Amino acid sequence: MDFSSVDLPYDKETFGKCIRQQREEQGLSLRKLAEKIDISPIYMSDIETGKRPAPIKKYELIDKIIKELKIPNEQRIFVIEMAKCTREYLKTISGYLPESQAGRQFIRIANEAELTDEEWKDLTNILIEKIKNKTKTNKL
Numbered sequence: 001m002d003f004s005s006v007d008l009p010y011d012k013e014t015f016g017k018c019i020r021q022q023r024e025e026q027g028l029s030l031r032k033l034a035e036k037i038d039i040s041p042i043y044m045s046d047i048e049t050g051k052r053p054a055p056i057k058k059y060e061l062i063d064k065i066i067k068e069l070k071i072p073n074e075q076r077i078f079v080i081e082m083a084k085c086t087r088e089y090l091k092t093i094s095g096y097l098p099e100s101q102a103g104r105q106f107i108r109i110a111n112e113a114e115l116t117d118e119e120w121k122d123l124t125n126i127l128i129e130k131i132k133n134k135t136k137t138n139k140l
Contacts, residue, residue, distance in 0.1 A: 001021050001022045001025060002075070003018060003079055003082070004075055004124065004125075005121075006078065009085075010081060010085040011085060012050055012053070012085055012087075013049075014082045014086075015047070015054045015082035015083045015085065015086050016047050016048040016049055016050045016086070017048070017050075018082060019065060019069065020048040022069045022071065023069060026069065026070065028068075028069070030044055030045055033065075033068060033069070036064070037061060037065055037068055038064070039061070047086075050086070052086075053083075053086035053087045054082075054083035054086040054087070055083075056083045056084050056086075062083055063076075065079075066079055073132075074128045074131070074132055077128075110123065
C-alpha cells in the first residue's frame with residue numbers, strides 16, 4: 001500500500017483502515033501485529049476499526065507499527081497525519097506555516113497556479129525526495 005496516495009481529506013477512520021489493509025496485504029494477523037508492537041489485540045482492533053484513536057502521543061508506538069508493517073520511511077509523515085486525524089487533530093495550513101514567509105509564499109504561488117491533484121502529488125514527491133536526500137546527508 002502506498003500511504004502517500006490515500007485520498008484527502010483523512011478522517012478518523014483512515015489510519016485504521018490503511019493499517020488493516022497493510023497488515024492483511026502482508027498476511028499478518030491482528031494478534032501477531034499487536035504482539036509485535038506490545039499492545040493488546042483488542043486495542044489494535046479498536047484502532048483498526050476507528051473505535052479508538054491512534055496513539056499519536058507515543059510516536060514510538062507509531063514507529064513500531066511502521067517498522068512491523070514495513071512501511072517505507074518516506075511515507076511516515078502520511079501515516080502520522082492519518083493518525084493525528086483519529087483525534088481530529090489536523091492542523092490548518094496556517095497552523096503549519098505561522099513563521100515561515102517562504103512556506104506561505106510557496107503555498108500562495110501553488111494555489112494561484114490552480115494545480116491539479118496530480119501536480120500536487122508531483123510536488124509532494126519532489127519534497128519527499130529532498131527530505132530523503134537531506135536525511136541521507138545528515139547521516140554521513
